[in-house]
Amino acid sequence: TMIYIWTVNHTHLLRVVKDEVCRAMTNMRLRRQHEAEIVGKAWMQRALQEDVDENESEEDKAKYNKFCQGLERLDYSMMHLDETLMVLYDF
Numbered sequence: 001t002m003i004y005i006w007t008v009n010h011t012h013l014l015r016v017v018k019d020e021v022c023r024a025m026t027n028m029r030l031r032r033q034h035e036a037e038i039v040g041k042a043w044m045q046r047a048l049q050e051d052v053d054e055n056e057s058e059e060d061k062a063k064y065n066k067f068c069q070g071l072e073r074l075d076y077s078m079m080h081l082d083e084t085l086m087v088l089y090d091f
Contacts, residue, residue: 018088025081032074040067 043064 014088018085021081021085021088025078025085028074028078028081032071032078035067035071035074040071043067
């Protein structure tokens with residue numbers, strides 16, 4: 001009969017998990033910034049023009065709604081990661 005004895009360094013494990021959550025949060029923020037600045041730039045420019053409707057066709061409306069939905073998903077994911085990080089630090 002073999003007995004395996006091993007331990008987990010909880011302090012190290014908690015630090016690694018916190019680091020990974022922070023890294024994921026940073027990547028989400030960078031992705032959202034990229035989406036808002038690069039991808040959403042065309043809609044922002046069209047919205048500033050008075051004589052042009054930024055959602056001229058149904059295709060534009062669908063793309064705009066998809067863009068907004070993507071930003072909302074990123075915001076929700078960042079909020080979820082923030083809550084996870086808060087729990088890791090508080091408990």
